[in-house]
Amino acid sequence: MRVCLDRVSQGYGSTQVIDGLTLDLRPEVIGLLGPNGAGKTTLLRTMATIMPPRAGSLSLDDRVVTGERAARAVRSSIGYLPQKFGFDPGMRVLDFVRYAAWMRGVPAGRWDGEARRALEHVDLWDRAGARMKRLSGGMRQRAGIAWAIVGAPGLILLDEPTVGLDPRQRLQFRKIISGLRDSVVVLSTHLIDDIEAICDRVVVMHGGAIKFNGSTGELARLSRPGLPGNSDLERAYMSLLPEEEQVL
Numbered sequence: 245m246r247v248c249l250d251r252v253s254q255g256y257g258s259t260q261v262i263d264g265l266t267l268d269l270r271p272e273v274i275g276l277l278g279p280n281g282a283g284k285t286t287l288l289r290t291m292a293t294i295m296p297p298r299a300g301s302l303s304l305d306d307r308v309v310t311g312e313r314a315a316r317a318v319r320s321s322i323g324y325l326p327q328k329f330g331f332d333p334g335m336r337v338l339d340f341v342r343y344a345a346w347m348r349g350v351p352a353g354r355w356d357g358e359a360r361r362a363l364e365h366v367d368l369w370d371r372a373g374a375r376m377k378r379l380s381g382g383m384r385q386r387a388g389i390a391w392a393i394v395g396a397p398g399l400i401l402l403d404e405p406t407v408g409l410d411p412r413q414r415l416q417f418r419k420i421i422s423g424l425r426d427s428v429v430v431l432s433t434h435l436i437d438d439i440e441a442i443c444d445r446v447v448v449m450h451g452g453a454i455k456f457n458g459s460t461g462e463l464a465r466l467s468r469p470g471l472p473g474n475s476d477l478e479r480a481y482m483s484l485l486p487e488e489e490q491v492l
C-alpha cells in the first residue's frame with residue numbers, strides 16, 4: 245500500500261484546518277505528533293475517507309479517491325480506530341470484530357477466521373465470548389485495535405490508541421503494533437516515548453502543516469541544548485514549535 249496526499253486542504257465550516265498538505269507514506273509505523281488542535285485527527289479522518297479533501301487529492305496505490313463511490317471502493321483496505329469508538333455494550337467481543345470484518349467487505353466465509361486472527365494478534369482470543377461492557381479499559385482498547393486490523397487492511401489509522409492504558413498495557417500495545425509492519429500504520433499520540441519505541445517515521449504537525457517528516461534518529465538530531473525536555477526527542481520536538489511555545 246502506498247498512501248499519497250497531494251496538496252490537501254481540509255476544514256470544518258469556515259474553519260480551515262489543513263492547508264495544502266503533501267505526504268507520501270509506505271508500509272511502516274508512522275507516529276503523528278503535535279499539540280492539541282494541530283490537525284492530527286482531521287488528517288486521520290481525511291485518510292480514512294470520512295472527510296473528502298476540500299482541495300487536493302488523496303490516493304491509495306495510485307488510485308485517486310474522488311467522490312463517495314471511489315471512497316467506498318477503497319474502504320475495505322482501511323482500518324480506522326477513532327479516539328472514542330462506539331460499540332454496543334451487550335455485544336460479544338467476537339461479534340464486534342466480525343462486524344468490522346463484514347463492514348470491511350471480508351467474504352462471509354472468512355469472518356470467523358479473520359476475527360480470530362485479529363483477536364489472537366491483540367491477545368484477546370480468550371475473551372472472545374465476553375460482552376464488550378465486561379472488558380477493562382485496556383482490553384477494550386485492544387478490541388478496538390482488533391476492529392481496526394481485522395481483514396489485514398493495507399492502511400491502519402489509530403487515533404491516540406494508548407490513552408488510558410497502564411504501563412504494561414502500553415508495552416503490550418507496542419508489541420501488537422510491531423507485528424503490523426506490512427501495512428501503512430499511522431498512529432497519533434502525545435507520548436514521545438511511544439514514538440521512540442515503535443515508530444519508524446515521525447510526522448510532526450503544527451497549525452495544520454507538517455513541520456517534520458523523517459526517522460526518529462533524524463528528529464533527535466534537531467535537539468538543541470537549552471530547550472525544555474528530558475530527552476533528545478523531546479527537545480527536538482520543542483525546537484519545531486513556534487518560539488513562543490518553546491518555553492514552559
Ligand SMILES: Nc1ncnc2c1ncn2[C@@H]1O[C@H](COP(=O)(O)OP(=O)(O)OP(=O)(O)O)[C@@H](O)[C@H]1O
Nearest residue numbers: 256257259261278279280281282283284285286287
Ligand atoms: N467537528 C469540528 N467542527 C469544527 N471545528 C473542528 C471540529 N473538529 C475539530 N475542529 C477544529 O479543528 C482543529 C484541529 O482539530 P483536530 O481534532 O484535528 O486536532 P488534533 O491535532 O487531533 O488535536 P488533539 O490532539 O486535541 O486531538 C482544531 O482547531 C479544532 O477546534
